[in-house]
Every structure is written in C-alpha cells, then in structure tokens.
Amino acid sequence: MTDPRLILLNPEDNCLVAGARLMAGTRLDIEGETVTLAKTIDLGHKVARRALAKDEKVLRYGAVIGHVTADVVRGEHLHTHNLESDYLPTYTHDAGHAFVQH
Template structure:
C-alpha cells in the first residue's frame, strides 16, 4: 500500500478528484501547514468550512468539490490560497424555470 503525502488534519479532502480542501477549523493568516507533503503558509485567514486550493490553479481551471465541478477560478491561485467569491465563480446553471405568476397552494 502506498502512503499519501501528509496533509494537515485541519484540512479535509472530500473526494480524491477534488482540487480543493475544506477547512475543519478557522485557520489564521500566517498559519503554516502541510498540503500533500508541501509546507504552505496561509496568505489569509480561512474560515471554518471554507475552501483552500489543494494545488496551484491557473485562471479558468475548474474547481472540484465532492468530485463535481462547482465553478472556475477567475485568476491564478496558489496552493493554500482561499477559494471564495473573490477568485471563484460559480458554474451553476439552474435547471428549472420559475413562473412568477404561479403560487403553491398549501392544504
């Protein structure tokens, strides 16, 4: 069995295909941690539940969480950087239409 490089336990990998990790705790700017064997110093605070780049990403790279595309980065992002609305744009397209004149009736 091959061992995987060490990643700080405060970062959670939800699916092996993901290129982001989820913060299991609030991580302050300047925190040093390991991401797959590489030492990274966080450039900014990462709030609990927020995404962190698992590896370097180029502008327009798709971001995967739970193995599914959730959006793309709008600029180059380094490993350990916060992935959020300032550098991540959703690729979500609604598959429904909303008829404004239709009201649900509750019985």
C-alpha cells in the same frame, strides 16, 4: 501528508475544506509542501489543494462547483473573490408570474 485541519472530501477534488478556522500566518502541510496562509480561512471554506490556472474548474465532492477567475496558488482561499459558480439556474423568481389564476 496533509494537515489534519484540512479535509479532502473526494480523491478527485482540487480543493480541501477547512475543518477549523485557520488564522493568517498559519503554516500548513499540503501533500508534502508547506504553505503559509496569507489570509484567515473560516471553518468550512475551501483551500486550493494545488495551484490552479485562471478558468480551471474547481472540484468538490468530485463534481465541478465552478471555476477560478484568476491564477491561484496552493493553499490559497477559494471563495467569491476568485471562484465563480458554474451552476445554471433551473428556475427564476419571474417564472412564477407565468401562472395566472382565474
């Protein structure tokens, strides 16, 4: 069983979403394991559903959203300090300069 303040968006996801602001020191059950949060996790932020190894892909909505840049333990906050996006830009601001008006 997982704490109801954590939302699983897709059964394949290896992250959960905080459905409330979770303060540092909060104890949460994640799939039968109790974890204590080291840091406050804001509403809508991601939490590791299980331990993740450095460079492992992070799945949200069943799709890859990035990879972890360091080993992560279950219940750890997933954000810019340990998660890097794998999205490739489809355009750049400079691309607009290729169009010339006469």
